[in-house]
Amino acid sequence: MSTEYVIKKEMKKHLLIALLITILAGSTIIAFGIAVNNFKYPLLSTLIFFPLLGSLFIFFISSQREELIKVTTLVVAIVEFILSLPLYLSFDKYSSKMQFIEKYLWIPQWGIYYSLGVDGISILFILLSGLLTILCVLVSWNEINKKIKEFYICLLLTHSAMIGVFMSLDIFLFYIFWEAMLIPMYLIIGVWGGPRRIYSAIKFFLYTFIGSLLMLIGIIILYLHTGTSDLMRLTQFSYPYKMQIWLFLAFLSAFAVKVPMWPVHTWLPDAHTEAPTAGSVILAGILIKMGAYGLLRFNIPMFPEATLALKPFMLILSVIAIIYGALICLVQTDLKRLIAYSSVSHMGFVTLGIFALNHQGIQGGILQMINHGIITGALFLCIGIVYQRSHTREIAKYGGVASVMPIYSALFMVFLLASIGLPGTNGFIGEFLILLGAFKAWKLMSILGATALIIGAAYMLWLYERVFFKKTTPYINEHIRGYGDLNSREIVTLLPLLLAVFWIGFYPKEILSFLDLSVRDLLNHFNSMIGVAK
Amino acid sequence: MNIPQVPLNFHALIPEICLTAFASLILLLSLIRINKFLLIWSSVLFLSFLFPLIIIYEGKALGEFFLNDFSAIYLKIIIILGTILSLLLLSSYLRSRLIILKDSIALLLFASLGMMLLVSSRELISFFVSLELMSLSLYALVAIRKYDIRANEAAIKYFMLGGISTAIMLFGIALLYGATNSTEFLAIFQNLSRNPELFLTGLGLFIVGLCFKVALVPFHMWAPDVYEGAPTPVTAFISTLPKVAVLGAFGRILIEIFPNYHAQWSSFLIVLAVLTILLGNILALPQKNIKRMLAYSSIAHGGYVVLGLIVGTETGFNAVMTYMLVYALMNIGAFGMVIAFNEEEIEYYKGLNKFHPVLSFAMLIFMFSLTGVPPTAGFIVKFNIFLQAIKAGYTWLVIIAVLFTVVSAYYYLRVVMYMYMKDPIKVPESFRHRELHIVIALCAIGVLILGVLPFFYII
Known part of the structure; x- marks a missing residue:
């Protein structure tokens, strides 16, 4: 008993110190960040390299000191998030230009720059990624119990690479981050995952790798054609039509796998289901958004004619993904797998909105990406929480959880309703905008997509009934009752996402105002390029 | 034949002369007892002393026979770097098996001397002699463990097939001489059109001979057996550096002397490259022995390199050289790990991460680098080769190469998967040597740094 007590006490001490450091560092950084708005410091590089330094630091901690490793990671994640707040606070919403630009010559032999920058679209993902990484650390606290050090290193490395993808303004740099992220993610799924x-x-690695390599060929062709790898300059060229189609397909092969679009989605249910909770959250929250982000950043502005030509094709694929994903959800027997397939369906909405190619559609698509990150992230967190108690994901084994874990059930209900798209939650805003946009573009597709919402409600509510209501099964009695409801760490984990659900649900203007000008700019560019071609 | 007056100018040869003297000295020293530690580290010191010498003595020697220009310097730096790393590997391996060191160090040095001369030679006979100096030292190196039956078998095989390839190449050289009446590269270049049929036959045989040395499919048959049978550090050496030297020399000859026949030799090499990439990667898939797997992987890498040669330009050749640098680092590093774990079956790599977290992390870096995943250097150089190939219009070739890169990811990642994701089936009896760890650390850090800061070495 005494050792346990000592450990607990030591842990509290660690936590206290960590909290203090965080608050101190955080407030200075915020003050600094706001003050510094006029004289620029490399904020984006700091964001990329800080977690790298953190993981390097953890690398040198002895793997026996598990508490210290966890606390360090948490501090790194929190400081990282606070570091990213100046982005939010001093971002100029009334400019559609790239901001916080950094540009250094990196490989002079090829004229490749290390250049970073954010606009209204990417900034949201960076913030979301920061938030989700903190939650991932929290949820992994007790779940991960082998190779703890390696896990947290991988988590931080993934974070760095992911935000690097959203920041890079050089196509080569983009590719480096895009691929580098595969390594830690491969390990997270493969080492700490399920059976x-x-x-x-x-499967995850090979699917993504083949898509990425085809994109690499596209990148090389693009680079050789224009002689530059600067994203902003690449969008200014107008490419021959045939070349556009080929390049569009090359880039699509990478992005479609990541999104994932039907029919290359099959890695996703496996990866989501088998990954540890943190891995699922990152996959669902950020990683699969990289695909849709890539479509917005590369395919649409660079290959406008091809986009226009392939638009019906893309819309049809999106609707197939929506309906197919939703139907598959109905027959799932595994909690995580069900949410994974619902991701396929929801990401179908995202691509539907993006390829509607109008203001509402694209804005809705991006908003839906954020929403999906929050909601599905939260659902995976919820499943992780209950899995830790019951050690099963079989829906059939559950029943009557509501009577054992009332707070948990209420929270789950909120996220579930948000996922269905109930008004008042964020899911509604996104899906509404997308359907509006799609209706303008192609009425039939919008109608088909809307019907899938009904299937969505069906499988989600049915899931809720099976898991939370009915009579408490003996299995649940045996495994969950002893643990009781959510503990404070778990509530802290879910709370930010709960707030975000309602915040975006009631006041989407804040997020949309970031997107507004960037999307408008994107569409203006797109239309003018089409105009030039005609 | 009139013998031309050759101006004797030994300046550019000074590094090679020094190396010859040092290697002979080591042979002599085998007569007396000497501290092994001293021997190894003085060799390393001497080799690193060669770096500045090579760079300083740029220029020609013996008339046109010997040229130490930028490409040669770059290749020689790779060769010496690789020799230092292999030397350290070899010494730690042999010391743990109580085998006499001195001869093997001398053989290693003579082999690298041969390679250095090879990349500089501008004349067919000296080209051939330096190639043989390299090859003969390598045959003996493979058999350095006298009582190891597998190693002896490998040595015999290597020797026989090496002999055949030498004969073919010599025949090619004879035909080239017959067609152009000269063995000097410059003179050959000037007299190309005299007798095209004879000349093309000679060129074909010459290329076939070289392909044997580089182990391009279908001339690769010897490689897996030899790589598997040879002592691991020797495998690290022979699967890396002879490729650097031979492909380096090969590329220079093809690009500088036979540019007019680019269409002919490149179509021949395209067939070989496709076959090599295809078979190398596919045959690596089912391998259970890691040395054999790495052997097939090194065959496949030969195919990627040839893509750069097919381009047939100076920039294409530069891509080849940078590839060689990184390839040397990652391949020697990977073989270093095989020595460190002292285990050839891939099965036994299961769960290694539990016992050796840092070493298995290094292996992870090598495996990802061999696959070509950023941020490792393997990606940068592969990108470079693909870039040059697409620039020259061989997009379809690159698509094939890319698809088989995905295949290669499967077998490289299998090693990572075994190390990190499976439970151990036996506790590895690793043996720890300072030299070994230095080599692995150097290679791993090198691969990472060259991957993140490519402007160092990209030409």
């Missing part, structure tokens, strides 16, 4: 983790990890 079929190895199969899923390899």
Whole structure:
């Protein structure tokens, strides 16, 4: 008993120190960040390299000192998030230009620059990524119990690479981050995942890798054609029509796998299901958004004619993904797998909105990406929380959880309703905008997409009934009752996402105002390029 | 034949002369007892002393026979770097098996001397002699463990097939001489059109001979057996540096002397490159022995390199050289890990991460680099080769290469998967040597740094 007590006390001490450091560092950084708005410091590089330094630091901590490792990671994640707040606070919403630009010559032999910058679209993902990484650390606290050090290093590395993807303004740099992220993610799924983790990890890697390599060929062709790898300059060229189609397909092969679009989605249910909770949250929250982000950043502005030509094709694929994903959800027997397939369906909405190619559609698509990150992230967190108690994801084994874990059930309900798209939650805003945009573009597709919402409600509510209502099964009695409801760490984990659900649900203007000008600019550019071609 | 007056100018040869003297000295020293530690580190010191010498003595020697220009310097730096790393690997391996060191160090040095001369030679006979100096030292190196039956078998195989390839190449050289009446590269270049049929036959045989040395499919048959049978550090050496030297020399000859026949030799090499990439990667898939797997992987890498040669320009060749630098680092590093774990079956790599977290992390870096995933250097150089190939219009070739890169990801990642994701089936009896760890650390850090800061070495 005494050792336990000592450990607990030591842990409290660690936590206290960590909290203090965080608050101190945070407030200075915020003050600094706001003050510094006029004289620029490399904020974006700091964001990329800080977690790298953090993971390097953790690398040198002895792997026996588990508490210290966890606390360090938490501090790094929190400081990282606070560091990213100046982005939000001093971002100029009334400019559609790239901001916080950094540009250094990196490989002079090829004329490749290390250049970073954010606009209204990417800034949201960076912030979301920061938030989700903190939550991932929290949720992994007790769940991950082997190779703890490696896990947290991987988590931080993934974070760095992910935000690097959203920041890079050089196509080569973009590719480096895009691929570099595969390594830690492969390990997270493969080492700490469920029973079929190895199969899923390899599948994830190979699917993504083949898509990325085809994109690499596209990048090389683009680079050789224009002689530059600068994203902003690449969008200014107008490419021959045939070349546009090929390049569009090359880039699509990478992005479609990541989104994932039907029919290359099959890695996702496996990866989501087998990954540890943190891995699922990152996958659902940020990683699959990189695909849609890539479509927005590369395919639409660079290959406008091809986009226009392939628009019906893309819309049809999106609607197939929406309906197919939703139907598959109905027959799932595994909690996580169900949410994974619902991701396929929801990401179908995202691509539907993006390829509607109008203001509402694209704005809705981006908003829906953020929403999906929040909602699905939260759902995976919820499933992780209950899985830790019951050690099963079989829906059939559950029942009557509501009577055992009332707070948990209420929170789950909120996220579930948000996922369905109930008005008042963020899911509604996104889906509404998308359907509006799609209706303008192609009425039939919008109608088909809207019907899938009904299937969505069906599988989600049915899931809720099976898991939370009915009679408490003996299995649940045996495994969950002893643990009781959510503890404070778990509530802290879910709370920010809960707030975000309602915040965006009631006041989407804040987020949309970031997007507004960037999307408008994107569409103006797109239309003018089409005009030039005609 | 009139013998031309050759101006004797030994300046550019000074590094090679020094190396010859030092290697002979080591052979002599085998007569007396000497501290092994001293021997190894003085060799390393001497080799690193060669870096500045090579760079300083740029220029020609013996008339046109010997040229130490930028490409040669770059290649020689790779060769010496690789020799230092292999030397350290070899010494730690042999010391743990109580085998006499001195001869093997001398052989290693003679082999690298041969390679250095090879990349500089501008004349067919000296080209051939330096190639043989390299090859003969390598045959003996493979058999350095006298009582190891597998190693002896490998040595015999290597020797026989090496002999055949030498004969073919010599025949090619003879035909080239017959067609152009000269062995000097410059003179050959000037007299190309005299007798095209004879000349093309000679060129074909010459290329076939070289392909044997580089182990391009279908001339690769010897490689897996030899790589598997040879002592691991020797495998690290022979699967890396002879490729650097031979492909380096090969590329220079093809690009500088036979540019007019680019269409002919490149179509021949395209067939070989496709076959090599295809078979190398596919045959690596089912391998259970890691040395054999790495052997097939190194065959496949030969195919990627040839893509750069097919381009047939100076920039294409530069891409080849940078590829060689990184390839040397990652391949020697990977073989270093095989020595460190002292285990050849991939099965036994299961769960290694539990026992050796840092070493398995290094292996992870090598495996990802061999696959070509950023931020490792393997990606940068592969990108460079693909860039040059697409620039020259071989997009379809690159698509094939890319698809088989995905295949290669499967077998490289299998090693990572075994190390990190499976439970151990036996506790590895690793043996720890300072030299070994230095090599692995150097290679791993090198691969990472060259991957993140490519402006150092990209030409």
